[in-house]
Amino acid sequence: MAVVSSNIKVMENIALKSSNSYGIQVTVTCSNIQLTDNDVDGMTGKVLLPSEAGFDGMYLTSANGSKYKVTVSNNGQFIVSLVQ
Incomplete structure (x- = not known):
């Protein structure tokens, strides 16, 4: 993806x-x-995905409606971040 692509999901390739x-x-x-x-x-x-452009991971939503971003660190640990 090049130039100014935005709001795109690339999945299951x-x-x-x-x-x-x-x-x-x-x-x-x-x-x-x-x-x-x-x-x-x-x-x-x-x-090759610069951190400014997006992330390689997924979003999950808890039972109370909170949205979390889930990625994996270089040593294989899950990183879970609350999305504001």
């Missing part, structure tokens, strides 16, 4: 052993891009 640098690449000029449940691979890495 399979792209293995791609000749591209990344399986999914998002530029820093994009905003609110959510990646989830993708199985991709590239020559340089799986995903």
